[in-house]
Amino acid sequence: MSTAYDEMYAADGSVRENYRSYADWLQATSADVIARKREEADIVFHRVGITFAVYGEDAGQERLIPFDIVPRIIPAHEWQRLADGLRQRVKALNAFLHDIYHDQEILKAGRIPAAQVLGNAQFRQEMIGVAVPEQIYAHIAGVDLVRADHGDERGEYYVLEDNLRTPSGVSYMLEDRKMMMRLFPELFARQGIAPVEHYPDLLLNNLRSVAPGGVNNPNVVLLTPGQFNSAYFEHAFLAQQMGIELVDGNDLFVRNDTVFMRTTQGPRRVDVIYRRIDDDFLDPLAFRKDSMLGVPGLFAAYRAGNVTLANAVGTGIADDKAIYVHVPEMIRFYCGEDPILSNVPTWELSKPKDLQYVLEHLPELVVKEVHGSGGYGMLVGPTASREEIELFRAKIVAKPGGYIAQPTLALSTCPTYVDSGVAPRHIDLRPYVLSGKEITMVPGGLTRVALKEGSLVVNSSQGGGTKDTWVLEN
């Protein structure tokens, strides 16, 4: 594992071009002011209630996701390339989803092994032949990017994973920006920083653009699992920002394959559902029968084309870690272009040669469960104990197809306030790509930071924090 690329400082200790204005300001600002601003941020976040619920013993307690005041700054030209790459990638992923639920051309052409797709637990038979508006499946995609260096100080970006089911975190992107503008308005006057505040407008436009055909003024709602879900704050926040109703399963019912919501003035038809409930829980008649969160008959209404679900059912087949390795091939197949963004080199443990190599090099590698997410069910070789490695080895040997492995990337770092002062901490980036009649996004995304020294796991469930993300305008 080589030295990490630092976003602010070059290897020789000089400040990088994109951080120069910020560094000047930081130097001219006293430590007292910074300390006071950090306290203020804490108080405001608590008061506004930007928290996520904690399960278990402390049920009912609410916890803050730590916010760091040093922004992650991306130069304009870098973002331009990222945006082009994201557009290309998400377009190919949507084309892939349409293809495998219809003609399966990519499988017929032998570009992806059919067994890996059709035999995958994430492949939804029920979606075969279902027509969805604009042939869009992943309306909201959260693509996790990391940056790693190979000793040449270029800091190449890689796609770590595509989140195409119900990606979360965008409320933190918006609240982090609001907080930075409140705490340090002078920084925004010093240089052009691309705005992100219009994300809810883009999202609403996007959802409206995929309403079932013939609907003029679509009724869009946000479907939440309820107020005890850890992301409930985000659901309520986005619904309020978009001015749409926040509903749970009990607010909706289906009649004649049409979805209605119960209002005090009688039933009102629902056209588009931005759902933050997993496929399995959407409809007890179609999927898990024990689901108390869903709406009976919803899937039949969906198949009949009377309501749009965003994201579509069955997108998990495109962001599954076993399928991830094939995304560059999808881009070539559907777009006829070379991929702009690289994948992290990945060993597929279903292949005997890869398996043998990985088992011999476990202490150097990161191994992930193909269906896992949220930083659970993974092994980070360099930081794992001998027991943990042996435990994982046994799991891999028992079911090689359930895992992939990747080299341990030295994720880029960004200066971050920690107990001992300012220190470099590893970060990633999750831009949110919206697909409807067209593809839109706000510049940047959510930067997550692993607050523990040396840690590479940025998930909030694993002690990660967030930073404001600036894309410079010039």
Added chain:
Amino acid sequence: MLSSTADHLYWMARSMERAENTARMLDVTYRMSLLKQAVAEPHHEWRAMLSISGLHEDFEARYPAPSADDVTRFMALDQKNPGSIYNSIFTARENARAVRSSITSEMWEALNHTWLEMRNIHAAGIAEDGVSPFFEWVKERSHLSRGITHGTLLRDDTYRFLRLGTFFERADNTARILDVKYHVLLPSLEDVGGAADYYQWGALLRSVSAFESYRKVYRDQITPKRVAELLILRPDMPRSLTACMNEVNRLLQEINGPRANELLRRCGLLHGELCFGSIDDIFVRGLHEYLSEFLERIYKLGDLINTTYFWSTDEWPTALPAAAQSFKMASSGQSMA
């Protein structure tokens, strides 16, 4: 508005009003019990207090006898009593939490603060000399919630469903207080006019903040008939049945809706009878009979509000069964009518 949102708003306001009225009833009972006048049986007032709330069976199953301490604990802090002040405030806060984005942040913060303090009080317990200050506190927090609502909230259906909950609960409570005083405390007419009688009617008036109003309106001695007139028919008396039904009737007309015909008709009938009622007619019929019927009628109105606005079954609305009464967070007092 989503039915579930309206449901939460309505119960948020009802629960807070219920907490206030429970505090009022406990307070007056506490004061009456301090008078130590001769009563037919010990704990008479406390027994009456329990029947007002329809909770005497629940109480008797868990406590030996209705002593001042036990009834106060049961009605103020008992987590197992759905009608306790503790649970009413909890219910109000949980309903507010579910509709946080529909109410103003001041409303949420005040109610959340009330709940956090309630938790502290529950943990510390209420000392004997702390009973009256506690009731005062509950009343003040309820006044505060209502005041912030009045002073900060947009006058749309959010406001209307909140007010609907407040006045509905208040009408119910005033009727109960009056009924129990008349029939439990004074079963025989010979006692009417005695000193004990004076104190008890006075205490009753105080419990609904009507003592000074009575003096102003009647400038004469306290008689049961006048008390009943004040608390049933006077439209300018803010806790009277007529005043409450004036509000309920107006609010329902404003909310209206394609399925509200039957609800508006029944509410209008009840309201009209109050507007044109006379206390002599009521006494000819019998006060208890009159109040029982009133309670039964507003209970049915509550049912109709439920099926008209908060419907939560999969039935198409025109075919809603009248018994659809799944109040999500308020399983308490409705069963007592």
